Amino acid sequence: MEQGPRGGSRPAEPGPCLSSPRGGEQAALVPLLSAAGAEPGSRMLAVAAVLPAGGCGERMGVPTPKQFCPVLERPLISYTLQAMERACWIKDIIVVVTGENMEAMENIIKKYKHKRISLVEAGVTRHRSIFNGLKALADNQPNSRLSKPEVVIIHDAVRPFFEEDILLKVVTAAKEHGCSDYDLEFGTECLQLALKYCHIKAKLVEGSPDLWKVTYKRDLYAAESIIKERISQEICIVMDTKENEEHISHLLEEVLKTELNHIHVRSQALYNAGSDIQHINLEQCYNFVCVNVKEPDFQETQKLMSMLEESNFSILYSIVVVSVHFLDFKLSSPSQKMESLMCIREFAKKMKKRKILLYGLIINYSQDEQKLQESLRQGAIIIAALIKERNSALIGQLLVA
Amino acid sequence: MEQGPRGGSRPAEPGPCLSSPRGGEQAALVPLLSAAGAEPGSRMLAVAAVLPAGGCGERMGVPTPKQFCPVLERPLISYTLQAMERACWIKDIIVVVTGENMEAMENIIKKYKHKRISLVEAGVTRHRSIFNGLKALADNQPNSRLSKPEVVIIHDAVRPFFEEDILLKVVTAAKEHGCSDYDLEFGTECLQLALKYCHIKAKLVEGSPDLWKVTYKRDLYAAESIIKERISQEICIVMDTKENEEHISHLLEEVLKTELNHIHVRSQALYNAGSDIQHINLEQCYNFVCVNVKEPDFQETQKLMSMLEESNFSILYSIVVVSVHFLDFKLSSPSQKMESLMCIREFAKKMKKRKILLYGLIINYSQDEQKLQESLRQGAIIIAALIKERNSALIGQLLVA
Structure with missing residues (x-):
């Protein structure tokens, strides 16, 4: 296996995920990948985002992978990209898709005029896919327009609703905090996994109910209604x-x-x-x-x-x-x-x-x-x-x- | 505290709840309350249902408790009652509501012509409310039209989508199975809690994604779309x-x-x-x-x-x-x-x-x-x-x- 940007022996599973560890409360577990070499306290951080979008959406009960399902006639992933683009301080956005969906994804970017997006081919698992995205950022190839970031946000392509301030909180936490004993004890097992396997400093950041994941067909209905209302x-x-x-x-x-x-x-x-x-x-x-x-x-x-x-x-x-x-x-x-x-x-x-x-x-x-x-x-x-x-x-x- | 129908010192928390213990799969945890004295193997079980509906729905972000929120101009709880009524083998359906919502609930039953419903006043917690519902079934008062059931289904009022066959599976499991060692080991902690505090035989029954709970405003949107589609x-x-x-x-x-x-x-x-x-x-x-x-x-x-x-x-x-x-x-x-x-x-x-x-x-x-x-x-x-x-x-x- 190739070396990741942090030189670890195994890629992380740092995808922001909304879970309800405390009986369905509005707490979001947002593990972070904080790249080595980031200088604490610096103002203008170099930030990039990796969006794993290689899933097949089998729980959706429809043949189209959920990230490509149309919501008001536009693929779901385009809404996530739109929300990500709003944060102008994110320099590069890497979308990781399977080879067979590469062309469809290129067409989406073209049709909806998304900016700052690069495509990377997915691996066989979600972990590998994220690894591929990180690798593209870490590789310092002469022709690449990508530059090595200090902080990388990993965000599911099927979570279209989030506010810029949550992203900012996550990035700030990634930069400033270590992995506290309290979070390790009372957070969830993801934090411990991150430490054990990746030696990554993780921090629990309070999320919002907006940060939910489109999983089932009913979630597409909800997404459509929310967007219509907005x-x-x-x-x-x-x-x-x-x-x-x-x-x-x-x-x-x-x-x-x-x-x-x-x-x-x-x-x-x-x-x-x-x-x-x-x-x-x-x-x-x-x-x-x-x-x-x-x-x-x-x-x-x-x-x-x-x-x-x-x-x-x-x-x-x-x-x-x-x-x-x-x-x-x-x-x-x-x-x-x-x-x-x-x-x-x-x-x-x-x-x-x-x-x-x-x-x-x-x-x-x-x-x-x-x-x-x-x-x-x-x-x-x-x-x-x-x-x-x-x-x-x-x-x-x-x-x- | 008054004695419950099973004579236990503490009312159970047997509410059917949909959780995803195995990484978000479609497994539903449906703990059961199986009344003592039920005869295994008997064909025509006396079954009743208790629907706790005393919640205030604070996560919904709206002033109306979620069970009373309108979906296509009809309160959510009416859909749950409609689904419950379809199972004609459920003899009595007890809805547990707070005193202040008693009249509203009576009007809902009248307006939508729901049958086999009795109302019971909620307690200060969900546990107490369920206890009150069970007590109403257990009391053998001369004027009561309720009779003591062999199996009681406890079902959240805010889970309007379920099929009769799931209910039947749950009732059958309540009747036939004990609490298996496997479920205790590999199921969730609810089963152990049921055993520890209530000496209740619990069994894990596979649910379906339909069994979801209306919690957030987006869930109301989803519910409306699902009903419209149906x-x-x-x-x-x-x-x-x-x-x-x-x-x-x-x-x-x-x-x-x-x-x-x-x-x-x-x-x-x-x-x-x-x-x-x-x-x-x-x-x-x-x-x-x-x-x-x-x-x-x-x-x-x-x-x-x-x-x-x-x-x-x-x-x-x-x-x-x-x-x-x-x-x-x-x-x-x-x-x-x-x-x-x-x-x-x-x-x-x-x-x-x-x-x-x-x-x-x-x-x-x-x-x-x-x-x-x-x-x-x-x-x-x-x-x-x-x-x-x-x-x-x-x-x-x-x-x-």
């Missing part, structure tokens, strides 16, 4: 700025704020949207309500769609756009409006290819204040449902509130 | 039986079967639906596609809705009804059809109160065979989405395929 937290209302039209848009904004009180609703004028859309992206907004009041019917929505299409914002998550149209049902039947809006169907089909989900919504702009409020409320409920479900089967439909 | 497995197409009209219905049926190949699709004529609906209920169908071809537009759907309304089938789960209407878009615009179908909105609102979710779907009945197939396929995708999501915000909408 990307539904913000709605941007796009409108033009004419006085009388602003009135309608702002009424809708107020009702949305009241009805969806857990969601952040804000409005944006479209006329200078070039810079605004950029701003929206930075705050990770994936939900737009576009108010159309001018003729022709779809002008505002089409403007927004062109911008979204150009922006490539929908690479990681689908974007929901609800095109809102007001009409006094007493003066004119919603079906007449529908007639003029039928083109939304073809438009929506085209947009779906760019992961932009377009729906139409006609709201009764009644002169009766109470009826208007009821329609706006109903509209808000429909908008919330469309955003929450992100159902691509219903794109291009014209809904009525 | 009740979406069967679609009943309701149609009348005229020859030419049958043609359309059967075309839709074929496409539904092809597109939704994991779902059981069957058709039913409505004219003798009185008995058929009863039949549908027995097979637990909660999804109907009603094909309307006769004038007036809604005749078939209204007939079906009246039957469903009378039947009370929607007590446990919401029922989805998709009212399908065919129209050649070349001869007449879908918006004209929509005009005549607008009454669906008020009708759907009324039905929602009975947990019947009604949606409209207009399918392009094109003379062009290819276009027709595409419309039918699109219709099938919309139907599948409506059934899968069961979204009450979209009731009364007219969708177009």
